[in-house]
Amino acid sequence: MDALSDGDDSIDSGDFVDSENADHSDDSAGSADPVDPDDPADPDDPVTLDSFYDALQAEGRPVATAQQVARRLDISQADAAEALDALSDAGTVQRVDVESDPVVWYPTRWGDVATRERIILFPERREIVVDRPEQYTRAQLSQFAHLVDTTGGDADERGYLYTIRTEDVWQAPFDEFEGLRRSMRSVFPRRSPHLEEWAERQWKRAHQFTLRTHEDGYVVLQSVNEDLMGNVAREKLSEQHLHAPISDTESWVREGEEAAIKRILYEAGYPVKDERDLDTGDPLEIDLNVELRDYQQDWVDRFTDQRSGVLVGPPGSGKTIAGMGVLAAVGGETLILVPSRELAGQWRDELLEHTSLTADQIGEYHGGTKEIRPVTIATYQTAGMDRHRQLFDSRAWGLIVYDEVHHIPSRVFRRSADLQTKHRLGLSATPIREDDKEEDIFTLVGPPIGTDWSKLFDAGFVQEPEVEIRYVPWTDEMAENEYRSADGRERYKLAAHNPAKIDEIRHLRGQHLDAKALIFVDWLEQGDAIAEALDVPFISGEMPHYRRQQLLQQFRDGDIRTLVISRVGDEGIDLPNAELAVVASGLGGSRRQGAQRAGRTMRPVGNAIMYVLATRGSPEEDFAERQLRHLAEKGIRVRESGAWPTGGDEQ
Template identity: 65%
Template structure:
C-alpha cells in the first residue's frame, strides 16, 4: 500500500525562538530595580555571593544573576563584585562571545587546568577542560567538530573559519590565536595567514556610473581564477587588468563561484539603504546576543546560528534596531509570518500599522513586511518588493535558501542581509551557498550556552524497539531500498513504547513526532490525542497549539510540519517515533523542541532494533553529540505485562 509522507507545503524549518522566553523580567540582561538606597549592610560580601551561588545552583554567575538572587540593582552589584575582585575574593572571566561571569577565587584550587594540544599539519586543536575564555577565542577562527565536556573538545580550523574571522587586521587574529592556544604555532599561523590573504583577493564595488565591478588584487589572480571561472553570463567585459564589468543580477552567482574556488568575495557595493525607520528594542539582549548584533553591524551581513531557544529572532530585532531602516523578513510559511508580525509588535516600539504580512492570506507591504519565500520568488509579485528599497532583508530558516524555490528570493539585495538558522547544514552539501547568498555564520558555542544556563541541555536517548508483530518483521526482510526504512519507521511496536514512555512520565507535557501521516493517525487514535499535520487547517493548528501553551492540553502528535514552518510550544518531553533518518537538521530541530531555559527536558528517539533505522538514528544524532549534547543508547526488552525488562545502555 502506498503511504503518504507528511506534508511540508506550509513548512519552513528548524525550531522557533520563543519570544516569551526573552521577556525582560526573566532575561540575564534585564535590569532589576533597586528597592531603595544602598547601605553598608546590604553590600555584597563573599558569604552573600556564596548564598547567591547556592540559590541559583551554579558556582559561576553573571552580575545580573547575583542581582536577581539578592534583589539588588545590577549596577550596585557590579560595583561590589569589582571591589571583591580587587580584594582577591572573587575572579572575573570576561570574554567576547559569552557573558562576563564571576566565581570564588578558591574555586580555582578545585579544578584542573585546561590543556591545549595543537596538531598543525591536520589543523586540529584538542582542548581538555577549556575555560569559557578559551572556547570564546577558539570560536573566532575554528570550528567545534566534537565536544562532550568530559573527554575534551576537538576544533578544526577550516578555510571558511578564517575567512569569516571578526578581525580587521591579521595581527589581531594572530593575537586571538595565541591567547586561545597559550602558545605560538608558527606552522598553523602561517596557513591561517595564507587563508586570510585569500579572503581579500576579490571585491565587488559600485562604479561611479552605477554599475558593479569585480576587482582583483593582482592581474595574476584575476586572469588565473576569475576569468577562468566566470563567463559572459557573469561579466560583460574587462575594464582593466584587475577589473571586470559585472552583469546586473549576476553578483550572487559570482560570489558563490569564487567562494567554491576558495576565494570569498568582499562585498563593498553601494546597496540600497532603504528609508529610515526608527526601531527601539523593548527587551534586553543577552551578552552573546549583543555580540551577534555587533558583529552583524560591523559586517553588514551574516547568519545568526544558535540552538533553539537561544533567541535568534529577538537578536534579529536587535539588528533591525541597529540598522534603523525599512525591513523585509522572508519566512517559509504564513504561520511563521503571523508569529513574526506578533513578535515585532510585542518586542519593539513599532505599532501594528507599521507591520505588514504578504502571503496567500493577506497582502500588505509596510515599513516592516513579513513575506513567504514562495511569494517573494514569484515574478508577478517581485516588483512589489523590488520597488521598495529595503535597509535590511532577513532570511529566516535560511538553510532553505540554496534550494531552487527559495533561492529566487535572494535577488533581493540590500545593504544589510541577515539569516537565521539553528542548523545551517544540508544533506546535499550546499550549505556554503547560504553564506555566499546571505552572509557568514555568526554564532556561539552550544556548550557555552548550556554551561551559562541560557539554554537547557535535554537528556537525549535512542531506544531500540523490538518489532510489534511478525507481519512487519517479515515484510522488512523481503523489502528493498527505501521501503525497508519505511517499514521500520512505522513499526507498530512503537505504539506500545510511546504508551510506556507517556505512562512513565505522566506529568510531562509531550510532543510525539512522526514522519508518516498514516502512523500519525494510528498513534492519535491509540492515544486519544489530536494529530497536527500539514492537512490541519490553520485555525485548527492555532487552537491546538494555544491550548498546549496554556496547559489545557498535554499531548500532541505532530508531523513534519512541526519541524518546518510553525512555532511549536516548549515541551517537557519529546518522543520521535519516526523521522530522524531524514536529515541531521531534522534531528537538531526535534531535539531542540525541549531546548529552553527551564531545563529537565527529555528526548526519546525510537528506532526499530536491528533495522536500517537503527543505523540512521545513531548516525544522525552524532551531529548533536558533536555540539556538546550527551546521547545515550538503550535496547528495549518488553515483558508481556508491558514492564521494561533488563536493557543495555551505552553513553
C-alpha cells in the same frame, strides 16, 4: 575509536594532551596554562601531573622511570627526576625502588589516567581525535573544525573525530586570524606551526577579493595584488561579469552580476568580502520595546558592520528578537520571507509586541492575503512565483530577512541573486542542507554570525537538554521478517512504524509523568496510531489552523500534557517548549530536523530531555547517529541506550 589504546611509538605521529593541560583562557596566544587545583606544581615546571600522564600514555605502561619521562618530554633526566620528586612530595605521584632501575614512578590516582579527556592531533591530515571531550573542547572545536564521526556509547566515554576543512577556516567566527589561532591553541596539545601556517593561508584566501562601491556609484571588484586579478578573477570571470579593467587590481562589475561573481570565486577557493554601500531603502523609523541580551546586541553590531549575514543560534536564543534589532538598526523598509503562513502570523504578532510598528505598517503576502506595506511578511512559496515579482520590485526595500534561511536554495534562489544590493539577513538554528549547498546560503545571503550553543548553555540563557538515542527491537519475528523482505521506501516506512515504539513511548511517558511532552512523527498513519494508543491529540498539516492554535494554547496552559505532532511542527509553528520530546520517526537523519526538534526542549530554566527512537538493524540507526554527530558538534551531550524492556543499560 579508542585511538589512544596502543602504547607503541606510533602515537608519536600525532600530538597528545589532557584537556587540563590545554590553554582554555581567552588571553593572548602565549598565555600560560591554567593550574590544576589537584596539581600543585607550577605549570612551567619541566614535569607536571598532566605531562606525566602524557609520558605514561606514550610509553604504554602504567609506570615509568625518570629516564623514560625525560625522553618523552624532551628534557634532561636530572630535571625529570627533580620534578618527579616534587610531585611525590605533593602526593600526586608515587615512587618505588626496583632492582632493574633505581626508581619507577606511577600516579597516585590511577583512575585519572583512564577517565581524563585526551586529544591527538594529526597536523598533516588536519585531523583531531578526542576521547572523553569536555564541553569546552567541543565548543571550541565547533568554531573551526567539522565533526566527522563519533564512536562509543555514553557521551562521557565517546571518541570524536574532527577534521579542519578550508571552508571551516573561511567561516570561523573571528574578526582576525589571531582569534582563530588562539582558539586552536586552546585545545591542541602543543603548537603546530605546520597546521597554523596552513590555516593562516586559508584565512588569507578568504580576504583576497573585495566588492566595493566606487565613488561614482558602480561596483568594483578589487584584489590584493595584480596576480590574483589577472590569474584568478579575469581567468574565471567573463565579459558577462566584468565590464573592463580599471587598474591592475580593480575591475568594473556589470550591474546585477555580484552574486554570480561571489559564487564563481567561492568555488575557485576565494570567498569574496562584500563591502559595498548597500541600499537602505525608503526610511522607516522603528524602536524596540525590549532590551537585547549582550550576545543579541553583538549579533546586531556585527551585522551592522558587514551588512549581510546569517544569525546562527539554538532555538530559544532569540534570533527573531535580534532580527528586529537589525530592522531598527537599518531603519529602512523591510521584506521578511518565511516558510509558512503560520510563521508569517507569528512575525506580525512579535513585531507588534516588541517594536513601535503599528498594524497598518505591517502587511502579509501569501495565499490568504496580499498586502504590501513598509514591513511585508511573505512566504517563500508565494515569493518564488514569477507572477508575484512585483513583491520584490514594488518598494525600495532596505533589508531582506530570510527566516529559516536553509530554504533559500529553492525558487527564491533566483530572486535572492537579484537582491544583492540590499542588506540581507538570514536566521537559522542550523544553516545546513543535506544536499551540501550551504555555500549557496553564504554567498547569496552572507557569512554566519552567531554564538556557540555551549556559550548560551553556560551563560544560562538556554538550558542544555539531555538527548538519548534509544534502539528499539522489533515487536516479534514476523514484523522483522516483513521488514527484511521489503525494499526501498517501504523498508524505511516499516522501520519507522515499528509497533514496539508505541510500547517504548508508553514506558518513557511513565518515567516522566509530570512532564509536558511532544511526540514527533514523520508519517501520518504512525501519528494516528500513537495518538489513539495514548488517547492524546495529533497535530498535522491536515488540521485546520484555528484547531492547531487551540491545542497548542491548551498545551501551554497545562490543560493538555501530551501532543503528537507531525513534521509541521519542525518549523513554522511556534511550539511551546516541552520538558520531554520523543522522536518516533524522522527525516532520514536530517541534521537540521534533529536540531529543530531538540530545540523544542531548550528553555531558559529547568531540565528537559529528548529521546530519539531508532529500530535496531535498520537505517534508522545510521540516521539517529547522523543527528547525534551534529548535536554533539553543537555542544549538546548525547547518550545511547537500549529500549525498555530489552535492557535499558547504556551501551
